[in-house]
Amino acid sequence: MTPLNLTTIDFSWLAILPLIALSVGAIVVMLAGTRVDDEDSAALGFIVLVALLAAFLLTMFELGQNTAAFRGSLAVDDYAVFFEVIIIIATALTVAMSLEYAADAGLAGAEYYALVAFAALGMLLMAAAGDLIIIFLGLETMSIAVYALAGFIRRDAKSNEAAIKYFLLGAFSTGFLLYGIALLYGATGSVRLTAIHASIAARTAVNPLLLLGLGMLLIGFGFKVAAVPFHMWTPDAYEGAPTPITAFMAVAVKLAAFAGFLRIFFTSLDPLATEWSPVLWALAVLSMTAGNVIALVQSNIKRMLAYSAIAHAGYALVGMAAANGREAGGAVLYYLLAYAFTSLGAFGVVVALDRGAESHAQIDDYRGLARDHPGLAAAMAVCLLSLTGVPPLAGFVAKFYVFAAALNAGFTGLVIIAVLNSVVSAYYYVGVIVAMYMREGGVAVESMSRRPGLLISIAVGVAGVIALGIYPQPYMGAAVNAFASALGRPALHAVSMLP
Amino acid sequence: MYADYGVPLALVIIGLLFMAAMMGLQKLLAPTNPFRRKLMPYECGEPPTGSAWINFNVRFYLIALVFVIFEVEVAFIYPVATVYLDWIRRGQRWFALSELLIFLFILFVGLVYVWVKRDLEWIKRIPDQDSVN
Amino acid sequence: MGPLITFYALALLAIVSAAITAFSRNIVHSAFALFGALAGVAGIYVLLGADFLFIIQIFIYIGGILVVTIFAVMLTQGIADVNVSNRAVGVLPALVTAGVAGGVMFYAIIHSSWYHARPGSATPTTYWIGDAFLGPYVLPFEVASLVLLAALIGAIVISRQEVRE
Numbered sequence: 008m009t010p011l012n013l014t015t016i017d018f019s020w021l022a023i024l025p026l027i028a029l030s031v032g033a034i035v036v037m038l039a040g041t042r043v044d045d046e047d048s049a050a051l052g053f054i055v056l057v058a059l060l061a062a063f064l065l066t067m068f069e070l071g072q073n074t075a076a077f078r079g080s081l082a083v084d085d086y087a088v089f090f091e092v093i094i095i096i097a098t099a100l101t102v103a104m105s106l107e108y109a110a111d112a113g114l115a116g117a118e119y120y121a122l123v124a125f126a127a128l129g130m131l132l133m134a135a136a137g138d139l140i141i142i143f144l145g146l147e148t149m150s151i152a153v154y155a156l157a158g159f160i161r162r163d164a165k166s167n168e169a170a171i172k173y174f175l176l177g178a179f180s181t182g183f184l185l186y187g188i189a190l191l192y193g194a195t196g197s198v199r200l201t202a203i204h205a206s207i208a209a210r211t212a213v214n215p216l217l218l219l220g221l222g223m224l225l226i227g228f229g230f231k232v233a234a235v236p237f238h239m240w241t242p243d244a245y246e247g248a249p250t251p252i253t254a255f256m257a258v259a260v261k262l263a264a265f266a267g268f269l270r271i272f273f274t275s276l277d278p279l280a281t282e283w284s285p286v287l288w289a290l291a292v293l294s295m296t297a298g299n300v301i302a303l304v305q306s307n308i309k310r311m312l313a314y315s316a317i318a319h320a321g322y323a324l325v326g327m328a329a330a331n332g333r334e335a336g337g338a339v340l341y342y343l344l345a346y347a348f349t350s351l352g353a354f355g356v357v358v359a360l361d362r363g364a365e366s367h368a369q370i371d372d373y374r375g376l377a378r379d380h381p382g383l384a385a386a387m388a389v390c391l392l393s394l395t396g397v398p399p400l401a402g403f404v405a406k407f408y409v410f411a412a413a414l415n416a417g418f419t420g421l422v423i424i425a426v427l428n429s430v431v432s433a434y435y436y437v438g439v440i441v442a443m444y445m446r447e448g449g450v451a452v453e454s455m456s457r458r459p460g461l462l463i464s465i466a467v468g469v470a471g472v473i474a475l476g477i478y479p480q481p482y483m484g485a486a487v488n489a490f491a492s493a494l495g496r497p498a499l500h501a502v503s504m505l506p
Numbered sequence: 507m508y509a510d511y512g513v514p515l516a517l518v519i520i521g522l523l524f525m526a527a528m529m530g531l532q533k534l535l536a537p538t539n540p541f542r543r544k545l546m547p548y549e550c551g552e553p554p555t556g557s558a559w560i561n562f563n564v565r566f567y568l569i570a571l572v573f574v575i576f577e578v579e580v581a582f583i584y585p586v587a588t589v590y591l592d593w594i595r596r597g598q599r600w601f602a603l604s605e606l607l608i609f610l611f612i613l614f615v616g617l618v619y620v621w622v623k624r625d626l627e628w629i630k631r632i633p634d635q636d637s638v639n
Numbered sequence: 640m641g642p643l644i645t646f647y648a649l650a651l652l653a654i655v656s657a658a659i660t661a662f663s664r665n666i667v668h669s670a671f672a673l674f675g676a677l678a679g680v681a682g683i684y685v686l687l688g689a690d691f692l693f694i695i696q697i698f699i700y701i702g703g704i705l706v707v708t709i710f711a712v713m714l715t716q717g718i719a720d721v722n723v724s725n726r727a728v729g730v731l732p733a734l735v736t737a738g739v740a741g742g743v744m745f746y747a748i749i750h751s752s753w754y755h756a757r758p759g760s761a762t763p764t765t766y767w768i769g770d771a772f773l774g775p776y777v778l779p780f781e782v783a784s785l786v787l788l789a790a791l792i793g794a795i796v797i798s799r800q801e802v803r804e
Binding site: 507511516522564566567568570571572573575577578579580581582584585587588589590593598601602605608609610612613615618619620623625 | 769772783
Binding site: 017033037078121125129144147193220 | 774786
């Protein structure tokens with residue numbers, strides 16, 4: 008046994024500094040929380056924001072590095088940076104939305120912000136994971152924190168229901184994922200993604216154990232990204248959770264799950280693509296169709312957006328099923344980026360109407376919003392049109408890239424189904440816009456000038472939707488580059504050769 | 507290596523056999539003369555009230571959860587403790603020590619938090635909003 | 640021969656206990672039957688030469704998780720009314736699901752090429768696990784403490800009971 012030192016374990020500050028920043032932030036929030044009353048906990052939110060800013064700046068140093076650390080456990084590549092940046096932005100906007108909402112809804116407290124920080128930490132780990140252990144640990148950190156956050160309003164039966172359903176099904180799905188990881192390890196003898204790739208690629212006959220592990224992983228990730236038929240928890244969890252947390256679940260959690268999902272399937276299980284591509288095909292069709300059709304009959308906007316989130320996971324899966332090249336993979340990443348900003352904007356408006364105790368989350372509550380609050384209504388309309396896929400907004404460009412990639416890969420039938428689904432989805436998205444602009448009534452909304460955090464969140468979301476729609480090239484370039492860095496991983500290969 | 511486990515296994519088997527033998531002998535030899543008060547559970551000499559299967563206080567559950575978390579911490583620390591001395595001999599003492607301290611500190615923060623927030627007390631009292639100031 | 644008999648005895652213990660857990664009409668009996676299932680699996684870890692895992696199984700699962708499970712069971716509303724709990728629902732779908740899952744796993748087990756360890760050759764593993772925690776697996780080791788911290792806060796948030804003065 009050689010004496011280990013920092014070089015042989017491949018220690019790298021660069022790779023862990025963003026993680027350390029967030030951990031320190033969460034711990035400081037907890038320590039400060041013992042001294043601060045729950046009622047004035049907005050200051051704790053600012054601590055998390057500072058930690059997120061630090062993590063963001065430190066992540067920027069990883070740009071263009073394309074190496075690995077800790078003997079391949081952590082990837083320091085543009086793919087990780089791409090997802091980390093979106094996750095950090097989504098978390099920051101969640102905190103910003105919460106600053107006023109949390110105090111109103113009576114869910115303030117150090118635990119709230121500490122759990123958000125822990126969840127973000129887990130997501131960063133998933134985005135940067137280079138082995139299955141890190142993916143699992145990241146997933147657990149994220150999931151445990153979000154289970155508790157979903158049930159944070161303990162006096163509210165719906166919030167409790169959300170937490171219980173999310174927790175039970177989430178824990179069940181984590182079990183599947185862990186079982187899959189164990190089987191992959193048993194079949195290939197390694198947990199490193201690169202070593203698993205090498206082991207599978209070197210084999211001619213397919214090992215049934217490997218396929219079983221693959222299936223388990225698909226089920227586990229299917230739950231986490233809320234793909235049909237593993238979506239049962241989604242509407243109830245999204246409806247019952249505090250609304251900023253719903254936004255967090257719909258954006259950050261979903262993106263982190265996709266980050267792990269894409270990396271495992273495209274960097275280590277890609278020799279088995281012929282086996283899993285048809286499964287993803289079916290999941291995509293089911294998710295899009297079931298999500299959009301059930302969303303048609305929803306009267307609660309959080310439930311509607313939950314089914315819409317299911318459908319959008321389906322569109323991303325279309326890209327995944329067809330992704331056989333860098334552009335196609337980049338299209339999926341671009342889709343997730345566009346979805347993140349659009350959803351954040353839309354949920355921001357939902358938070359604006361939701362006053363905690365009396366939640367105005369029915370679609371009928373949006374009637375006449377345009378007359379009293381034209382800004383809010385316009386923001387909501389832009390986001391909903393982007394979700395529909397109307398040019399020149401982000402959602403349109405994202406769908407265009409994904410569908411084009413799928414067509415190039417020869418998935419014509421899948422694209423036809425996806426386009427038909429987009430047409431169906433227009434009905435319920437436009438329904439909300441009609442209610443806002445052409446109906447009378449609605450509810451009183453508190454002035455936005457007293458809620459700067461929320462205002463900034465909505466503004467960032469809408470700005471992102473418009474920027475990504477009008478000028479997509481640089482972002483698409485970044486997405487393609489990020490995906491290529493995960494595939495190329497020159498340094499990762501070299502590292503995996505270590506004993 | 508299975509031989510190492512022979513003694514514990516033998517102990518378990520002997521324990522089970524001994525228990526079975528005692529109860530069997532008791533069944534064979536003891537006179538049976540049951541009456542109601544003799545069959546009642548013994549509870550400090552008092553006649554028991556109600557069933558033993560009652561709703562537990564949720565506090566038990568919370569304390570047990572905290573206990574499990576720190577138990578898992580011990581499970582992580584233990585293997586490190588077994589190699590710790592060798593790491594010092596190899597001149598890696600600061601690395602090993604700082605690693606252990608970071609691990610312990612992170613969970614210590616959790617302990618401090620639940621302690622200061624009085625979640626380990628039997629009844630957590632928080633001031634009523636109306637009575638503040 | 641000895642290990643083989645021990646294995647089947649332990650497997651029988653685990654399976655019978657698990658069956659009682661699943662099929663008992665009384666949720667308290669189910670919880671207590673879990674002891675046998677966990678202990679049987681712990682014994683099988685010994686046969687696999689995973690001594691650390693054996694101790695952890697006893698220590699965490701029997702000493703911790705089982706206790707929490709029993710507390711959770713004793714917290715349930717209907718615990719005073721014996722025999723109302725754990726009514727099996729949807730026997731047919733459950734049978735089909737379990738049958739298909741079991742069949743697939745059985746097929747995979749039979750038809751896979753496994754890495755074989757030489758029986759009885761295992762050395763104590765705790766030392767190597769500790770070495771790995773300080774060395775190549777230092778990152779998962781530290782992250783584990785963060786997972787535990789998040790779990791601690793989450794558990795407190797969900798299950799705390801406040802009494803307003």
